[in-house]
């Protein structure tokens with residue numbers, strides 16, 4: 001191992017589902033939620049030959065940010081997210097989540113990591129035979145919360161994604177867009193430190209895709225860090241956002257070095273002004289980066 | 298735990314056809330085991346019963362002087378532990394064996410059956426003491442021979458032993474079958490519920506959290522399977538018994554009984570335990586993360 005300091009924590013991860021742990025105490029406002037430090041990922045293929053997907057990825061995402069990850073199909077976007085929720089492990093380098101190296105977590109600690117993440121997929125991954133409420137509640141049941149508290153928080157989450165009143169329906173009867181809303185409710189109900197979305201609009205028609213993106217923006221506006229992987233250009237163009245372009249195993253940060261870190265901490269991070277929309281303050285994209293994006297699509 | 302039960306219930310409900318099929322297979326296996334146990338239990342009762350009946354037939358020599366016989370009867374009556382002494386003349390014996398009103402057998406000579414003294418010993422008297430009395434009686438000049446039920450008890454004992462061994466072997470086979478059925482049911486349920494397991498992993502469920510409902514479903518299957526088997530067996534048993542009426546008890550000298558409550562409880566518990574084991578076995582391949 002190249003990094004002597006990169007030891008897996010032996011103690012369980014953050015207290016599950018508590019954003020408080022991030023808000024106060026240990027984590028100052030500017031503490032990054034996620035850091036990739038020279039991350040290497042190689043897939044060994046059955047046909048022989050190695051596929052070097054990530055070749056020294058560097059990135060830093062701060063609390064309260066909304067970040068797109070984009071790049072051509074097969075660039076390694078899903079792989080990057082998988083490394084964060086530990087469905088895959090790095091071959092080299094470090095990944096710090098809330099200050100801890102998760103690249104070398106023990107298998108027993110992985111569930112604790114995942115309780116601090118909300119994950120949304122292209123194929124929704126909901127259980128069709130369960131009710132809408134049950135699909136959301138499961139994220140809190142693993143935390144061992146009381147059923148009264150679970151009912152309350154599930155109702156709030158369903159309300160936030162526009163599924164209020166649908167709790168008793170079987171999840172299988174929902175439309176595609178509704179199923180994705182349900183998956184988002186499940187992702188946010190535990191108030192995770194970060195929401196990961198892997199092509200969450202990939203199975204939806206363009207209008208619904210924009211709808212779902214809007215929902216992620218609302219979630220972000222209420223203070224949640226969002227990492228949104230997509231190859232869909234139209235989504236990137238909706239609003240100027242920080243965009244990480246993944247290509248040939250490396251990440252180019254479209255806003256890095258511009259104004260992202262010079263900006264004052266957005267007011268919504270700590271305060272009550274949950275609806276404040278900070279992105280307007282960001283400078284327009286650089287022409288060279290525009291070019292890079294064109295190549296992507 | 299409450300959540301696991303809830304999810305187990307959901308799983309049983311969602312896949313009820315699969316689980317019903319499994320329960321039926323388990324019930325068939327447990328019916329075999331239960332039937333074997335039923336035979337063993339009743340054989341055991343029979344042996345106990347016959348072993349306790351201290352009964353001896355003292356056959357008298359032809360032409361034994363009546364005074365000697367009378368003296369023997371009164372001496373036996375005064376012996377401690379003897380409950381009843383009855384003299385059976387050759388005619389009594391013939392009637393008892395052939396039935397009083399059978400005309401075709403009237404041709405048999407009057408003394409075709411030997412005279413005997415039937416002795417009933419109290420059940421508390423130990424086997425050895427009865428045996429000692431039998432030996433003494435056998436040496437008396439008027440006595441031709443003495444017969445007890447000892448040989449019958451011994452024969453029944455070896456039958457019981459054979460039955461127990463057979464039931465044990467059957468139990469092993471049944472246990473293996475139950476494990477296999479539950480394990481493969483769980484594997485099937487697991488492939489059908491892959492999304493569920495995937496979702497649980499995603500939201501940070503521990504390994505135990507994922508597995509517990511499946512193990513509980515195994516417990517339900519095993520317990521319900523064995524309970525169903527017992528219900529079927531009881532139905533058959535009491536139906537047959539009602540039809541056979543008194544014949545069966547007359548033949549055996551004992552009213553056949555259904556499995557005692559502790560055996561029933563043990564069978565259901567065993568079903569549950571095997572179900573849990575089978576469930577755990579079926580989840581072997583469920584990877585940790």
Ligand SMILES: Nc1ncnc2c1ncn2[C@@H]1O[C@H](COP(=O)(O)OP(=O)(O)O)[C@@H](O)[C@H]1O
Pocket residue numbers: 043044045051053071072073074075076077078079080
């Ligand atoms: N488990 C795996 N084993 C081998 N190769 C894989 C595996 N997962 C992904 N890959 C390969 O790695 C590359 C990146 O995949 P992925 O991260 O899914 O890309 P993206 O999400 O950007 O489309 C692809 O070429 C893919 O075929």
Ligand SMILES: [Mg+2]
Pocket residue numbers: 077078079198199
């Ligand atoms: Mg992908």
